[in-house]
Amino acid sequence: MTRNEFIRRLKAGLKGMPQDVVAEIVADYEEHFEAGSAEGRSEQEVAAALGDPGRLARELRFEAGFRNWESGRTPSSAWSAILAFMGLATIDILILLPIVLPVLGVMFGLYVATLVAFLAGGFILIAGPFSGFPGGILVAILGGLGTMSAAVAIAALLTLVSIWIINAIMWFGRLHYRVLEPAMHSQD
Numbered sequence: 001m002t003r004n005e006f007i008r009r010l011k012a013g014l015k016g017m018p019q020d021v022v023a024e025i026v027a028d029y030e031e032h033f034e035a036g037s038a039e040g041r042s043e044q045e046v047a048a049a050l051g052d053p054g055r056l057a058r059e060l061r062f063e064a065g066f067r068n069w070e071s072g073r074t075p076s077s078a079w080s081a082i083l084a085f086m087g088l089a090t091i092d093i094l095i096l097l098p099i100v101l102p103v104l105g106v107m108f109g110l111y112v113a114t115l116v117a118f119l120a121g122g123f124i125l126i127a128g129p130f131s132g133f134p135g136g137i138l139v140a141i142l143g144g145l146g147t148m149s150a151a152v153a154i155a156a157l158l159t160l161v162s163i164w165i166i167n168a169i170m171w172f173g174r175l176h177y178r179v180l181e182p183a184m185h186s187q188d
Contacts, residue, residue, distance in 0.1 A: 003033045006033075006043075006047045006053050010029060013056070025060060032046060100169070111155070111158055123144070124144035125141060
């Protein structure tokens with residue numbers, strides 16, 4: 001594989017990442033080719049030593065997603081980290097997908113149920129005193145507040161569990177990369 005083909009395939013694998021990050025990564029790999037040329041190695045030798053550009057792109061995407069998750073634990077960074085992990089684990093996708101998707105589905109369902117409970121508590125709080133709620137006005141107000149606060153507590157616990165699940169996925173991804181990396185380099 002030539003230098004231009006390697007860089008083209010690497011850029012194709014990094015498509016969708018910020019352009020400044022892609023430019024920095026490409027510059028790093030250009031330097032590898034320049035250093036190899038200075039040592040008298042051919043472009044094909046340098047490309048073979050660097051490995052598959054598609055695999056490198058998936059690893060770089062995973063690392064970027066992991067750093068994004070570590071720097072700011074937001075829902076969007078969690079989603080990008082999960083997608084980057086799925087890209088890295090393309091070999092294991094048939095094994096991981098049946099595990100990860102139901103867990104994500106259950107978590108989403110629990111969040112929706114919590115939101116519904118919060119809204120129901122708000123309805124009890126607002127409409128209960130005016131609709132002849134069993135037990136009177138005070139029971140309606142306290143019941144609504146209690147339901148809403150329970151929903152907030154459950155949402156907080158679900159958020160902690162979600163963070164734990166994403167951390168576990170990232171841990172597995174880094175472990176997966178560390179296990180596969182020596183095996184890939186031993187084939188070179």
